[in-house]
Amino acid sequence: TARLYRDGVGVEGVDRTEVEALAPELRRVHQALVDKSAGGLNAEFACLTLHDSMPATLPAIETAAEQLRRFEDIAVIGIGGSSLGAKAVHQALVDEPGAHRPRLHFLENIDPRNLDVFVRNRSAEKSAVICISKSGGTIETGIQYLILREWLEQQLGKDKARRHQYLITDPAQGWLRDLATREDLASLPVPPRVGGRYSVLTAVGLLPLAAVGVDIRALLAGSAANAARCVSDNPSGNPALELAALFFLLDTRRHKRVSIMMPYADPLQLFGDWYRQLWAESLGKRRGARADDPPAGTLPVTALGTVDQHSQLQMYLESRRDKIFSFLAIDQRESNRRIPLTEHDRKYFPYLDGKHMQDVLEAELQATRQVITETGHPNMTLRLSRLDAHALGQLIDLYQRATVYAGLLYGINPLDQPAVEKGKQLAIRLLGGGR
């Protein structure tokens, strides 16, 4: 995190004295997090202790995952927090998604195209549906499920179609829970106190991921490992608290209003989308009751190295200095290719002699870091020694924890999403429902 500090590296970063002055606040928010995490699944911040509470429910998830392995294709229907976490981990850990059975197909948007493609090209006999909605009533999810349920029933008959459906929803209420009970459909609960965007480490993410062989126990162990690293109320001994403190100070003291996550690794591109939702939906809120009260949160944006060096970097370097950069990199990659050069090629690219693709990716990351730093933008780099379930579990916990700390620093509730709910209700009204 060094380049988020001013520290003589020439960036418009935070002074260490500013973090020191924030110490009483940091102690307060840490204590609030500890208090509100106590009580397992009943706690307000139950999402931060899932590595402790989920293991008891893993046998049910693993049994369902085992059943799902008899299928070739699984439509995973869910939106936002009910989709992005599994999608991100799936992209990171399943290297050639189409090549393995079963294959996951994430049907997130209400746009009919992907659903049409799924139905046209799959056999119902070999397909299953996992429908995920915590509230059990989100219309984008519900509608896609209804269409696939009809397709399964038309192809297989009502009775057989039932065995191709898995519902993940609130344990006690909502349309989906009602359906699961009435029609005796396989179902798993979303812990009531865990909100959508914090739910990747519940059945919401764990069932689809386990079905395709992701080591979900390692994911949880990774989360536990990061949580164990974050027990101090001093930011220098707690990376999640330090991250939250620095981003908070960069926003409120240095007017850094855009936070860009830029993985230099294709498998982490969707992790950026998961972070984008987590940060925006949790922190983008009014801080007081009055319309002119300063709002909370930095706008999260994702970019991909090296691709966006050929596009966004122009703006990063010459437009407003209102940005914070988080680069992600992986040290040991399974794939790495030597660059084959003939005598002729070597004349044009002598500097590539003996190099591998990974060397070039790394050089490009270093170059971007350097120009970003020289331009004055605060930045940090998170390096994963390797990309596996344990490392992803750590990253998930780090960002969830930092988001909750940041929410507490801003004095807002990081778990609700009133504006998103307003949008959902308005759409229902425009369709002729609600009041």
Ligand code: PA5
């Ligand atoms: O994080 C959130 O709360 C949202 O993104 C929800 O996950 C999303 O709106 C879907 O809600 P549900 O799971 O109730 O269908």
